[in-house]
Amino acid sequence: MAASGSTNINVFPIPIPISINDDEEDQQPILSPKPPTLDQDQMHRENYVAEVLAEDDIDIVSTDPPPPYPSSNRGSRRTRTNLRSVRITSNQVIEDSVVDDGGGTGDTERTPLLPVNRRRAASHSSMTTPSINSIGHTVLSSSRNVISLFQSDPDNTLDITTTTSLSSDVSFSTRIGRYFRPLVKRAYYSAVFHLLFINFPYELVAWIYLFAGTLTGTTLLITLPLGIILCFLDLIGARAFARGEIYLQTLFHGPLSINAPNPPNPLFSRMRTPESISDSEMGEPVPETSFLKLAYLMFRDPTSYQALFYFLVIKPGITLLIALGILILLPPAFILILPAPAVLRAIRRVGIWQAEIALDALK
Incomplete structure (x- = not known):
């Protein structure tokens, strides 16, 4: 350096050591964390x-x-x-889970709040009450009889041997005898007699009685003594008409695919389980003697209202159409003689069809 009195200037300054104290650290601002890199984001996604x-x-x-x-x-x-x-x-x-009737002894935190649906066992009312589906199934299955009205129906009383009936070469006289066989059989005339002379008047009387009783009884229920008496008489009449209907259908028509109720449905009196020790030793039910209990059971019995529905809704249309059809077809058939056996077969099949509907609705 020159000695001319000029000051020496260092090009690179000397670093001054900085002492870091606790107070100075507190005064320094807190730095935010570094944003995550791309590798960290990829790692989080993979995890x-x-x-x-x-x-x-x-x-x-x-x-x-x-x-x-x-x-x-x-x-x-x-x-x-x-x-x-x-x-x-x-x-x-x-x-697959089984729900206990005893209550929530094994309930845990994972037990559902709402009870699990179970398959209901068939109750007495559901077993005795015929549903609309059952009646519809009877109508559809019995409609095969209506479709094959004019076909010759085989009968055990036919005086033809098995070999002759099974052989393909049937003589003309045998075929004629098979065709005209309804003219000499009682079963066909029984069906005609019931459908033409008994069924329509019986339904007319039942419909008038039950319609008047149902209308007046339900209208006068506000006057309890009179309304209850009319409803009581209405249900008694419905049960009586139902028993008579079952008897007539099984008497004039057959064979039926539906069996009649055995024993028949009671009109009013019923049997009860014995309550006293002396009665229970016999092991047989005893008749109920309380009028109030019998009336209460009759009002709760679903067969009472099934009879009302059958006679007021189902049977009127069927009876009217069958009666009109017989009146239109039967006289010309017997006048011409040749179509008479076919018409008798048709009437018998229609009678079996409506009898099965009656038994299915009233049993």
Whole structure:
């Protein structure tokens, strides 16, 4: 350096050591964490996918029923296929689980809040009450008789040997005898007699009585003594008409695919289980003597209202159409003689059809 008195200037400054104290650290601002890099985001995604796959690999079928309210997070993570399998498996678990009638002795946190649906056992009312489906099935199955009205029906009373009936070469006289056989058989005339001379008047009397009794009884229920008496007489009449209908149908028509109730439905008196020790030793039911109990049981019996529905709704249309058809077809058939056997067969099959409907509705 020159000695001309000029000051020396260092080009590179000397670093001054800085002492870090606790007070100075407190005064320094807190730096925010660095944002996650791309590698960290990728790592989080891979961990998340691994957790989801691990949850899906767990066997969903368990002995315990599923919780009632599954979490929305897990539901959103699952794919559509997994949700479908969970729904099917949970339904199987619910159907296979047995619910105790005793109460919630084994209830846990995973027990559903709502009770599991059980298969109901057939109660007495459901067994005795014929449904609309049952009547419809009878109508459809019996309609085969209507479709094959004019076919010759085989009968055991036919005076033809088995070999002759089974052989393909049947003589002309045998065929003529088979065709005209209804003209000399009592069963065909019994069906005509019932449908033409008994069925229509019987239904007319029953419909007038039950319609008047139902209308006045339900209208006057506000005046309890009079309304109850009229309803009582209405139900008694319905049960009496139902028993008579079953008897007439089984007497004039057959063979039927539906059996009549045996024993028949009671009109009013009923049997009860013995209450005293002396009666119970006999081992047989005893007749009920309380009028109030008998009336109460009659009002609760579903067969009373089945008879009302049958005579007021089902039977009128069937009876009217059958009576008109017989009046239109039968006289010309007997005048011409040739179509008479076919018409008699048709009337007998229609009679069996309406008799099966009556038994199905009233049993």
